[in-house]
Each structure stands twice: as C-alpha cells, then as structure tokens.
Amino acid sequence: MRLQTSLFAVASLLFAASTGLAQNAPPSPWKKSTGFTNDWQHxxxxxxxxxxxxxxxxxxxxxxxxxxxxDGTLLVDPSFAQVAPALQAKLKEMGASPVRFVIDSHLHADHSGANGVFHTAGATVIAQDNVRARMSRTQVSPQRTTSAAPADQLPTLTYDHSLHLYLDGENVVLDHLHPSHTDGDTAVFLEHANVVHLGDVFINGMYPYIDVNNGGNIDGYFPALDDVLARTDDKSKIIPGHGDLADKARLQFYRNMLKTVRDRVAAEVAKGATLEQIWATHPSHEFDAEWASDRITPEDFAAMIYQSLTGKRLDYKPGLLR
Ligand SMILES: [Zn+2]
Structure with a gap:
C-alpha cells in the first residue's frame, strides 16, 4: 500500500513537472456549498x-x-443511493403512485446513485446513451478512478437525441444537450406544467463543474443554454442540478456570466498565458462573491475553462474532488 502511494506520488510529481503547472490551488476562502450532507440517518x-x-x-x-x-410516478434524478429511504418516505407521505420511470440527467452518483433501488422496485431507468456507456466501464482520469457501476445501477432504457413520454396528462420531453457538464446531459421538460430540470448544466449560485474527463466542455454550455432559453418563457420554472429553483432571467444571467469568463480566459490563452498567469488576472472577479464556493473556486472554474479550450488534461483537482 505504501509502495503504491509513493509510486502514485512520484507519478503525480512527474505529471506536474511535465505540464509545468501548479497542481493545487491554496485552501478555499470561499463560502461553503449547501445542499450536501452525509448525515444519512437524519x-x-x-x-x-x-x-x-x-x-x-x-x-x-x-x-x-x-x-x-x-399513470404512475416519474422521478428526475433520484440522488445518492443513501437518500432513497427518505425519498421513498416522502413519496409515500405525498400519496404518490408507484415509481414507473426514473430519468438520470447525467451519470454522477449524486444524481443517479439511487437508480438500483427504484429499478429493483420495478422502475425503468432512462438516460442518454453516453450515460450508460460511461457507467458501464471503469473510468480513469488524471484526477481519479471511478469503478464501473453495478449492473442494477445502469439505465435500462437509453436514447440518442430526444425521447417523449406521455403520462399523467403531461408531455415529458427529454433532450440531449450539447456536451457541457458531461457528454450525456439531458434536459427534461414538462411541457404543460412549464417546468424544466437541467441537471448540472445549471447549478444555481455556484460556478459549473465542467467534467472534461466525461466529455464536458465550456463551449457546449452556450448552445445548450441557448436551446433551453429559446424554449422557456418568463413563467417557466427552471430546476438546477443543485441550488434553488430559478427563472429564465436567472438562467440568462448565468449564461452571460459563463460567456464573460470564458472569453476572458480565451483571450489569455490566445496570448500564450499559462494557467497561473490566467489565475493572476482574476477572470471571474466580479462574480466571485456570489458564485464561488469551496466546491468550485474561481481558480477551479478558470482551470476547467483552460482545459476545455486547450485540450490539455491536468491532474488539477477542483474543490469538490479535493
Ligand atoms: Zn454532475
């Protein structure tokens, strides 16, 4: 074990030397993200x-x-496996009918972890093709290794571009968004209720986690968000992957913020700036007080944009992986 650890440390150092980039930002002075707890009992x-x-x-x-x-109950993003008992208790309290469909907005376990619980209870688990493909194999990235998901966690029905479901008087439309958070992001529209769930393409009050190792890319956010903005109106209820319910004006602000910061980083990349030099320009400074957090610091956000734009893959870990 010790040998493995030291080999890993040496490999990390070699990687750091080969990229010539700082591998860790200083401890985060930013606000602590809310919405996550490991206190599963309570x-x-x-x-x-x-x-x-x-x-x-x-x-x-x-x-x-x-x-x-x-016609049954549909869930979008059942959350962590450990959340399932509380979720099932709440559904019972609400008098919900049996869960027939579960949709994963993308592969991350804080959204899809409870797939197995609902699948075992008879639900069909739906996701975009790339979600099942990625969950089916061990994923190795410069930051971490994620084991393949057990068979009962995998989506049982996948789609390519779009899928329509008709139940409970609602038109449920699943759209594969341009690769942004990952390459398997689904937006789920409830057309009659005028509600859309965007998964982690939109996190309300936090900079995005651009999962470049799972096909994410900053430049996918603009066609993805413009597509959603074109299909919503001032009465639409917009559900982010994390954070409070939002409206179209908030989503428009978020989109413009990403574009502003992306363009500043791109201008520095075009000048040949290193990541450290880009950090020194504080490309997101006017947004940091509200949008930076311990999970995604301003340095993390700039590093993910940098990786998107240059194609470089760093072993730099954003706050949520540190
Ligand atoms: Zn995610």
Whole structure:
C-alpha cells in the first residue's frame, strides 16, 4: 500500500513537472456549498409544489423532480443511493403512485446513485446513451478512478437525441444537450406544467463543474443554454442540478456570466498565458462573491475553462474532488 502511494506520488510529481503547472490551488476562502450532507440517518426531504402533481424534492445531492398521477410516478434524478429511504418516505407521505420511470440527467452518483433501488422496485431507468456507456466501464482520469457501476445501477432504457413520454396528462420531453457538464446531459421538460430540470448544466449560485474527463466542455454550455432559453418563457420554472429553483432571467444571467469568463480566459490563452498567469488576472472577479464556493473556486472554474479550450488534461483537482 505504501509502495503504491509513493509510486502514485512520484507519478503525480512527474505529471506536474511535465505540464509545468501548479497542481493545487491554496485552501478555499470561499463560502461553503449547501445542499450536501452525509448525515444519512437524519435526512429529511423538503418539497416544493410546482404544479398539480409536480414537485421539487431535495435532501442531499441533486434536486429531484417528481411527476405523479394515476399513470404512475416519474422521478428526475433520484440522488445518492443513501437518500432513497427518505425519498421513498416522502413519496409515500405525498400519496404518490408507484415509481414507473426514473430519468438520470447525467451519470454522477449524486444524481443517479439511487437508480438500483427504484429499478429493483420495478422502475425503468432512462438516460442518454453516453450515460450508460460511461457507467458501464471503469473510468480513469488524471484526477481519479471511478469503478464501473453495478449492473442494477445502469439505465435500462437509453436514447440518442430526444425521447417523449406521455403520462399523467403531461408531455415529458427529454433532450440531449450539447456536451457541457458531461457528454450525456439531458434536459427534461414538462411541457404543460412549464417546468424544466437541467441537471448540472445549471447549478444555481455556484460556478459549473465542467467534467472534461466525461466529455464536458465550456463551449457546449452556450448552445445548450441557448436551446433551453429559446424554449422557456418568463413563467417557466427552471430546476438546477443543485441550488434553488430559478427563472429564465436567472438562467440568462448565468449564461452571460459563463460567456464573460470564458472569453476572458480565451483571450489569455490566445496570448500564450499559462494557467497561473490566467489565475493572476482574476477572470471571474466580479462574480466571485456570489458564485464561488469551496466546491468550485474561481481558480477551479478558470482551470476547467483552460482545459476545455486547450485540450490539455491536468491532474488539477477542483474543490469538490479535493
Ligand atoms: Zn454532475
């Protein structure tokens, strides 16, 4: 074990030397992210009704959208596996019908971890093709190794571009977004209720985690968010992967913020700046007080944009992986 650790340390040093880039930012002075807890015994699901039969639930991990009615219940993002008992208790309290469909907005375990619980209970688990493909194999990146998911966690129905479901009087439209957070991001629209769940393409109050090792890219956010903005109006209820319910104006602000910071980093990259030199320009300075957190610091955000634009893959770990 010790040998492995030291070999890993040597490998890390070699990698750092080969890239010539700082591998760790200083400890985060930024606000602590809310919405995550590991206190599994005392989890409580909060619920926010959005429309008849439609609610937003949250305990820990990603936001869960619930559509329930006589045709069965549909969940978008069942969150961590450990959240399932609290989620099931809340559904029972709400008088929800049996869960027939679970949709994963993307592969991360804080959104898809409870797939197995609902699949075992009879639900069909739906995701974009790339989600199942990536979950099916061990993923090795410069930051971490993630084991392949057990068979019962995998989506059982996948789609390529879009998928429509009709239940409980609702038109549920799944759209594969341009690769942004990952390359398997789904936006789920409830057309009658005028609600959309965006997964982690939008995190309300936090800089995005651009998962470049899972196909994410800063330049995918603009076609993805513009597509959603074109399909929503001032009455739309926009559910982020994490954080509070938002409206179109908030999503528009977020989109413009990403573009501002992306363009500043791109201008520095074009001049041949190193990542440290880019950090020194504080490209997101006017947004940091509200959007930076211990999970994604301003340095983390700039580093992920830098990797997107240059194609370089660093072993730099953003706050949520440190
Ligand atoms: Zn995610």
């Amino acid at each position: 989890l409580k699901e909060t619920s926010l009704p959005l429309a008849p039969g439609v609610s937003l639930l949250h305990a820990s991990g990603g936001n869960t959208l619930v559509l329930t009615g006589p």
